[in-house]
Amino acid sequence: MSIQIKSSLNAITLTALFALASCATHIEVTGAFPRAISEQLPINSVLVFDNAFRTYKFEVYEGKEVSIAVGQTQVDLFTVVANSMFEATTVADAMPTSSKADLIVVPNVEDVQISIPYSSQLKVFEVWIKYNLQVFGPDGEPIADWIMTAYGKTPTKFLKSDGEALNQAAIVALRDAGAHFIIGFARVPEISQWLDGKRLRSGGQSHVAL
């Protein structure tokens, strides 16, 4: 009798665990980014990644429970991209009070949205990230502040888990953020004006904008 009860409990526990595991997706986005092809601006920059940015996690509990931690991976992306774009880049945890740098760049995550086949009925996993990019001068005076959106998607695949697919979609979105940042940086009117004022823009930079 006790063996029967034990096996019943095991079956219930197994079923419950299976049901729970199939309902929730928690991922920490991992991936590497290549060095970007970009004309290096003769700028000494400081990238400020505050704690909120470094540990950013998107969570949704309606319907299917999903959480995506993009913090460390987006720090890696912006560091790689800035190293490709600027002659010198240093990274800081907080806004420096005074700096010898030409520019201080502060990225913030405004919003993250995801779409999964479970809710959208489309055969793709999608990730949107909305960034607010703030650029300051060496003394902390604001130069520019703009919104940059990034998008990534990946198709569903037989036997591919939701976590794997969302990780891939998030990496595509982060690569898109890098592409947008590189191409769009000098096109932001205030930055363009600042570059022209400093005579820092070479002929190639506008050409690369294609």
Place this chain on the structure above:
Amino acid sequence: MNSQLSLTTAYIAAALFLIFSTSCTTTTVDKYHETNLKLNLTGSDNIVVLGRRHYSDYETEPDFIACIGKRLVKGKNIGVISEPAFMDSVYPWFEPRTAPLGLKRLNKMLNEPMIAKPIHAQNIRYMIWIDGSTQTTDKEGSVSCAIGPGGGGCFGFATWEKEAVYEAIIWDLNSITENGRVKVNAKGSSYMIAIGLPIPIIAQVQDQACEGIGDQLKTFFAS
């Protein structure tokens, strides 16, 4: 006893019927050559196969692109650069946001030395763009599974149809011209029968499309 035997016979007959009546995929391939001449590939020249990813409702599958690359290499002396390696080498200029959709923009990009340099360094002579996807077009029936203390099992019958539609366009990076196109349309039905254990009989629609498009692309090249 008799009814058990007839059930087993019916089950085996149904499984055999499905095995022999499925795995049927119909593939139609159309190709268009700009000229009758074969495309030249010298010993060091390479090809890169890339997927179009800028549409919102579908995405050309990365594994389909890898499959075509493998198919091109098979039996021919063709060098193929993998899509992820190429994308990394020219980042961010061939991302969905930035990739050239036409020859005019490609020409502009190749006139930019810093973008052209890594492309030339990999000896890429031809760029093949693949656009399309494999979709489930129809679904019928259902299979239910249950698990309990005494065991588990599945029961039911389900069928679904898949269609793979892809187009390949070949660009010559030396002359900045289009050399030809290959279109493939593959359709197939898959089945799942479950009496206790589920038996899936899957039509390899995407694999057939890859085979069709890959083999036709090979005929474009001289080597």
